[in-house]
Amino acid sequence: MNSKILIFAAAASVLAACSHRSNPGVSGVASSASQPQVQPPMTVPPHAVQLPGQETGGEAIVLKASAFKMSGDYANNVAVTLDDSGNLVYFPAVSDIRPGSKPTSIGEGWWLNRQGLGPNSVFTKWTFEEYMALPATPSPAEIKSAIIKGAEVTEFRQLPVPAAQANVMEPSNLLHLLEE
Template sequence: MKTALLLLLTAAAGCHSTRPAAPPTAAPAAQPAGASAPALLYKTRADYHDRVPVLLSADGRSIVSYPAPSDVSGHLPQPTALADGYWLDNRGIGPHVAFLKLTYADYAQLTAAPTLAELETLILDRDPLTALCDCGPRTAYANPATDLNALIVAGRLPTRCKVLK
C-alpha cells in the first residue's frame, strides 16, 4: 500500500509544467481529438458577421464543408466583435471561407441543408477575408474576447499570433 502511494505521489509530482500560459506563436498542423478550438481572428471586406460561412477547396472552386441547419439552430454562432474591425470566430472558418447570402437566423429555419448546387448560388463572397490570425487554443485565454482585444489594441497580433492572411 505504501509503495503504491509513493509511486502515485512521484508520478503526480512529475506532471507539472513550467511553460508560460501564453498562446503559441504557431498553430499545430493538426489538433488531436478533444483539443481546444483555435482562437481565429479575422477581418472582412464587408460586414458578414450575421452570414453563414462555408469552407471552400484550396482553389476556391467548390464547397467542401458547410453546417446543417441544426448546427446553428438554438444558438446563433455569430462571431464576437473585437477592436479595430476584427472578429473572433465562433463557427469554424479558415483561410478558404466564403459567406452565404443567408443569415444565421434564416439558415437555422431551414428544415434541411441546401444542396451543394443551391449553396453555390447562395455564395455572397468567395474571398471575403482581408486578415486572418490564429492565436492558438481558445483555452489559453481566461476571457478570449478581452484578452484578444488587448493584443489587438497593443498591436501585438503579428508577434503573438500566426498570421494566415
C-alpha cells in the first residue's frame, strides 16, 4: 500500500512541474499575436562518407560543406533562418558565434558557409563582433526586428566534401566543385 502511495506522489510531483505554455519554442514566454512564432530547429541531415585512412566498410557521419550567394555585401553580418511563412526557425546563441563563423569568399560571388546558413537564411544588422559582444542572446522579437530588409541568401548549394575539409581547401578548388 505504501509503495502505491509513493508512486502516486512521485507522478503527481512530475505532473505538477509541467507547464502548459502554448509556445514551447520560446522559454518563459506564452504565445500571443504580438510575439513571433519560433518553430522547432531545422535539422540538416548528415551524409555518410568514407574518410581517408578509414577501414573499408566503415562509415562516419560527417556534415557536408555548403556554399551560398547573397543579395548584397553581408558577409560580416550574423544570419538567421526563416521558414516559408516568415517565422523564425533558427538563430544562434551569442555563444555560438565565433570569429571562425564568418563565411569565406571562394570567388564569383560564392561564400563558404561557416555559420549554418540555409536557403531561407537572411541577415541581421549585427556584425559578428557586435553579436559576440552582446550580454545575452536577443529575443525572437528583437532578432526579427534586426533583419535587414532584402538581405538574403539568393543561391545555396551542397558541396561534395565534408565541412572540415572545405575549411582548409583552396578557394579555387571549392569554386571548381561548384562548377561540376
